Amino acid sequence: xxxSVYGRLMSVDRNQVLRAAAALLTRKATAxxxxxxxxxGIGRATLHRHFAGRDALVRALEELGxxxxxxxxxxxxxxxxxxxxxxxxxxxxxxxxxxxxxFLVTENQLFEGEQVNEGWARLDARVSALFRRGQxxxxxxxxxxxxxxxxxxxGLVGSGAWAVQDGRVAAKDFQYMIVELLLGGARRSVEx
Amino acid sequence: xxxSVYGRLMSVDRNQVLRAAAALLTRKATAxxxxxxxxxGIGRATLHRHFAGRDALVRALEELGxxxxxxxxxxxxxxxxxxxxxxxxxxxxxxxxxxxxxFLVTENQLFEGEQVNEGWARLDARVSALFRRGQxxxxxxxxxxxxxxxxxxxGLVGSGAWAVQDGRVAAKDFQYMIVELLLGGARRSVEx
DNA sequence: ACCGAATGAGACATCGACGTCTCATTCAAT
DNA sequence: ATTGAATGAGACGTCGATGTCTCATTCGGT
Numbered sequence: 001x002x003x004s005v006y007g008r009l010m011s012v013d014r015n016q017v018l019r020a021a022a023a024l025l026t027r028k029a030t031a032x033x034x035x036x037x038x039x040x041g042i043g044r045a046t047l048h049r050h051f052a053g054r055d056a057l058v059r060a061l062e063e064l065g066x067x068x069x070x071x072x073x074x075x076x077x078x079x080x081x082x083x084x085x086x087x088x089x090x091x092x093x094x095x096x097x098x099x100x101x102x103f104l105v106t107e108n109q110l111f112e113g114e115q116v117n118e119g120w121a122r123l124d125a126r127v128s129a130l131f132r133r134g135q136x137x138x139x140x141x142x143x144x145x146x147x148x149x150x151x152x153x154x155g156l157v158g159s160g161a162w163a164v165q166d167g168r169v170a171a172k173d174f175q176y177m178i179v180e181l182l183l184g185g186a187r188r189s190v191e192x
Numbered sequence: 193x194x195x196s197v198y199g200r201l202m203s204v205d206r207n208q209v210l211r212a213a214a215a216l217l218t219r220k221a222t223a224x225x226x227x228x229x230x231x232x233g234i235g236r237a238t239l240h241r242h243f244a245g246r247d248a249l250v251r252a253l254e255e256l257g258x259x260x261x262x263x264x265x266x267x268x269x270x271x272x273x274x275x276x277x278x279x280x281x282x283x284x285x286x287x288x289x290x291x292x293x294x295f296l297v298t299e300n301q302l303f304e305g306e307q308v309n310e311g312w313a314r315l316d317a318r319v320s321a322l323f324r325r326g327q328x329x330x331x332x333x334x335x336x337x338x339x340x341x342x343x344x345x346x347g348l349v350g351s352g353a354w355a356v357q358d359g360r361v362a363a364k365d366f367q368y369m370i371v372e373l374l375l376g377g378a379r380r381s382v383e384x
Numbered sequence: 385a386c387c388g389a390a391t392g393a394g395a396c397a398t399c400g401a402c403g404t405c406t407c408a409t410t411c412a413a414t
Numbered sequence: 415a416t417t418g419a420a421t422g423a424g425a426c427g428t429c430g431a432t433g434t435c436t437c438a439t440t441c442g443g444t
Contacts, residue, residue: 011390011441030302032431043392048433084379106298109354110222131378141372141380147360148352148369149378155351156344162301163343177340180333185377186323186341187276188333203411203420224401235422240403 012042014050018064021057026099027165029106033057058107059117065100066119072097073126083134084183087153090130091179094157098174099165102158124150149182156182204234206242210256213249218291219357221298225249250299251309257292258311264289265318275326276375279345282322283371286349290366291357294350316342341374348374 020040024031031039033054037047051057072093078086094101108116124147131149134140140149160178163169169177212232216223223231225246229239243249264285270278286293300308316339323341326332332341352370355361361369 028302033433034431043394044432045393045434046391049390053433054431087378110220112220134378139380140378141376144369144372144378145361145365148355148365149373151351151355151360152348152369152373152378155347159343159347160340163340168339168343169337173337173340177336177344180336181341181344181374181377183377183379184333185373185375185379186279186326186332186336187375187377188331189381225403226401235424236402237405237423238421241420245403246401 012046017042017050018060022061022100026103029103062104062117065097065104066117068097069101069123078126078130083130083137083139086130087183088179091175095174098157098161102161105154105158127153153182204238209242210252214253214292218295221295254296254309257289257296258309260289261293261315270318270322275322275329275331278322279375280371283367287366290349290353294353297346297350319345345374
């Protein structure tokens with residue numbers, strides 16, 4: 001018997017395949033199943049053996065992304081300390097998942113309300129709660145709704161990921177650019 | 193002879209078809225040519241008579257979007273007066289085109305550098321120049337590159353459009369939410 | 385060295401969307 | 415009323431991607 005991680009025989013690392021798929025689909029969202037397979041270094045048939053179809057693959061990616069995002073939220077310690085610092089930590093932790101997040105957000109827009117993974121709601125709730133707490137503690141302005149700040153957070157992370165990908169922004173500046181704009185805005189401020 | 197606008201016989205208003213297509217594709221980027229035709233109230237055959245194929249349709253939408261964006265830039269009077277006020281006017285003028293802009297930006301990401309309309313470069317240059325001028329005049333912070341501010345501008349406009357579409361943000365708050373976040377950021381400021 | 389699971393390569397049928405074409409019909413101009 | 419352009423509906427054929435299947439091969443465990 002050669003049982004491994006989940007009690008199943010596995011020569012190809014499911015998680016590694018997902019990584020490769022994420023890396024490719026992040027750059028080319030319309031990539032073929034065949035292209036995904038090649039990118040993962042496996043045959044198309046094998047890819048199908050692990051993921052029933054393109055849908056299943058995307059769902060698995062969604063699951064992976066949500067897990068990593070939740071973990072990023074955990075590591076960032078969203079619920080403790082000054083909220084602006086928490087946002088800093090959040091962006092830092094989210095950076096590695098940024099491209100995947102961007103892909104999934106775009107992909108979700110296509111679903112047009114079919115059946116959205118409830119994980120997104122939980123994620124939104126956590127991020128939104130951070131901004132709300134910051135408002136209650138007088139750290140964030142109250143005229144921008146938590147829902148919008150959450151949305152803007154996703155948007156900026158996505159924009160940042162693409163900007164880095166296209167070389168319009170240096171990878172090392174990713175965190176700084178996003179955090180500074182999200183927290184401080186573009187206008188020159190007397191404080192700080 | 194029934195010559196009309198551009199010297200051709202036209203029963204269907206080409207521009208109106210483009211509007212309908214934009215409205216639909218904005219919501220459902222993967223819409224079929226048939227769906228687009230139905231949305232425009234015409235037959236699929238007629239749609240093909242006006243736009244050789246899906247590519248041609250998207251290109252036409254790109255052209256339309258670029259024209260409207262350029263006009264929005266013109267109307268906003270980007271080159272005059274305080275730069276922060278100019279950004280306000282810019283967002284206000286861009287709002288009607290926001291969904292289409294969002295669609296085109298996403299669509300362009302798929303092209304993966306094939307042949308991008310040079311119009312985007314011109315647009316980027318104009319917006320970027322606004323931010324740069326603002327920096328030179330001490331209105332905007334200099335630690336955020338104009339390229340990134342431009343990118344963030346697109347991103348926030350897109351996020352805003354989707355947030356409104358999904359009802360997460362009130363349509364009337366669109367401009368305010370974007371402008372305030374882009375200019376002032378989320379952090380509570382002593383000034384203002 | 386052996387055995388069986390897992391893989392890779394390819395063949396195959398299917399399906400959806402596309403692009404083209406035909407033909408009857410509508411409609412505006414004359 | 416007549417004419418011709420333009421449209422709508424539908425029939426095709428085509429193509430790319432998908433999903434399934436088979437079979438030879440590889441590879442790890444024993």
